[in-house]
Amino acid sequence: MQVAINARFLLPNRLEGIGRYTYEIVQRMALNHPEVTFHLLFDRPFSNEFLIAPNMISHSLGPGARHPWLWYYHYEVRVKRWLKQHQVDLYWGPDAFLAESPSKTKSVVTIHDLAWEHHPEWNAARVSRFYSKWVPKYCNRADHIISISDFTRHDLVSRYGLPSNKITTIMHGYDEKKSIDKLVEWQRIPLFDPYFLVLGSINPRKNSYNLLKAFIEYKDEGKITSDLVFAGELGKGWSRKERSFITACFRRSDVHYLGRVSESEKEALLFNANALVYPSLLEGFGLVLLEAAQFNCPVLTSESSVCQEVLTGYTNQGGVIYIDPYSSESIGQGLTEVESIQKGPSLERNRTWDEVARELWEVLIGKINE
Known part of the structure; x- marks a missing residue:
């Protein structure tokens, strides 16, 4: 089985937000499923520190996508071409971006929030315009959507008119507490x-x-x-x-x-x-x-x-x-x-990234087997 994954946010020493989310899940899926080949699609020279298992293969599809025009070129040209050439079983966009894939390739995209719809002024105008135009397209072309909270799931349904049964909420996990x-x-x-x-x-x-x-x-x-x-x-x-x-x-x-x-x-x-x-x-x-x-x-x-x-x-x-x-x-x-508070909240739900990776894999494998 072949799985392709957007890896543009896997940056050495800069794992925040989407990058952290991608890293925590991909490394666990690769280790848990040695029978599957995972293709990591970068937009620049990659760091070998992210290749922690022999079934992980990286691909640099430059040039670096640091501008809306280059985002378009990276996903709608470079990644689309790569997917057509390799005909993988599944393509996952953990970063809210999703290139067009061949009909035999199932696709899943993760949407973290719709901040550009609520506050377009937080980004450069061209950035907010890009997201407002393309993210609905990514959602419509995906076979399934992952949201990271019910808040985002409801936002997708109300703002983009997406059917609720096309979206699965899989909330984050957390690392084990250090001593x-x-x-x-x-x-x-x-x-x-x-x-x-x-x-x-x-x-x-x-x-x-x-x-x-x-x-x-x-x-x-x-x-x-x-x-x-x-x-x-x-x-x-x-x-x-x-x-x-x-x-x-x-x-x-x-x-x-x-x-x-x-x-x-x-x-x-x-x-x-x-x-x-x-x-x-x-x-x-x-x-x-x-x-x-x-x-x-x-x-x-x-x-x-x-x-x-x-x-x-x-x-x-x-x-x-x-x-x-x-x-x-x-x-x-x-x-x-x-x-004046001496003690803060205590965790009552044991939810690690291992659990998140398992849940997401069930969604991915479910799409492949449809």
């Missing part, structure tokens, strides 16, 4: 005690601007004592005014910008944080919420349906403060409340 003793040894970065922790890319979707405004107001008024630590890269999508404000905040003595951190550093930060602060405006899932729960780290997060879906489905919701992400006052008040 606390080992975590203490991993504290290789300066720790700021006490501190609120913000994990992930600093972009409009994560609501960093409103968070900083609320934090500064409440900190300067003496309503909170914790510092604010950002562990993630400063992303795109900000106006000049917003970006200037954010970079100015990073020069404050109580706001710390660490940039990208390693997995072990992230775990040490979560283990020692007063709270994870996650006032996101829109998410397809919110894996960081589960990472915080692994260490009983108190959580401040949005009252959005997906954040509540994740925390309700996986944890006891203890030590969680929900806020209105559009209100600086609500965020500020939430900071004062979460700062």
Whole structure:
């Protein structure tokens, strides 16, 4: 059996979001099914670190797709041509992209969220236009669709008119918790005690601007004592005014910008944080919420349906403060409340990436056998 997989987001030392999702599932499927050949379709020279099993073969279908025009060329020309030449049994797009495949090749696409439909201003205009035009086409050409939450599934049905029986929700898993003793040894970065922790890319979707405004107001008024630590890269999508404000905040003595951190550093930060602060405006899932729960780290997060879906489905919701992400006052008040919480949520559902990989494989093999 031959399976082709989009691997454009498998980037060395930069596994976030879709890249992490792809990596966790593909490596498990390859190890669990040695009888199957998995073809990883890259858009640039690949790293051998992702080829962990002899049944994994990589293909570089350049040039690198870093622009909507090149996205079109990569999928609608290069990948489409490759699929026609190789006639694989199944083609999976874990990245919401799906090239046209031959009629004998079954195809499945994973959709993480429809952020460009809700907030097109978060991306360059040409990027949002591309997604709005092509993602519905990818969904219609797919034999089946995977959503990572019921929130995204309902969004696909209501916005794109897709039949609900064409979509299966398979929620994320999480890595096993590391031992606390080992975590203490991993504290290789300066720790700021006490501190609120913000994990992930600093972009409009994560609501960093409103968070900083609320934090500064409440900190300067003496309503909170914790510092604010950002562990993630400063992303795109900000106006000049917003970006200037954010970079100015990073020069404050109580706001710390660490940039990208390693997995072990992230775990040490979560283990020692007063709270994870996650006032996101829109998410397809919110894996960081589960990472915080692994260490009983108190959580401040949005009252959005997906954040509540994740925390309700996986944890006891203890030590969680929900806020209105559009209100600086609500965020500020939430900071004062979460700062006094001693213990955060505990995981009550044992769901690893092994389970996710098994569920997704059942969907894929089901399509092949139809």
